Amino acid sequence: MHPKVAIAGKGGTGKTTMAGTLARLFAQRGHEVWAIDADSNPNLASTLGLSEDAQAALRPMPRTILEETTDAEGKRKLDLRIPARDIVVQYGTESPDRVRLLLMGQVDHAGSG
């Protein structure tokens, strides 16, 4: 496979629809697919075919999966506290085509500019 990725800015050009459709197609062909929605207004779930009730029940991954450390030079570093597969099992929601959907955390509040 020779994947090509196109990226376009915010504003309804079909990125989510395309990503969701590809995820479903790969899953229907038997691949294990993890889909992560990092949009603060997530709508990948509807593209993946989750019911409205299932969408309403979605919760973002908690920040506690991350551990922040500081290296010898004082640089901050974030690591996963538990293996990625465990995160998918614990916090993923399965879509009708068996894509496992995860939501990134959302912005708590706006910072100063």
Ligand SMILES: Nc1ncnc2c1ncn2[C@@H]1O[C@H](COP(=O)(O)OP(=O)(O)OP(=O)(O)O)[C@@H](O)[C@H]1O
């Ligand atoms: N090929 C297409 N033809 C017609 N409508 C489409 C097509 N692809 C997407 N749409 C519709 O356009 C709208 C925006 O699509 P989508 O949410 O996928 O865009 P996006 O690039 O993810 O937007 P955003 O930048 O806001 O996240 C949706 O209502 C979607 O159903």
Ligand SMILES: [Mg+2]
């Ligand atoms: Mg989108």
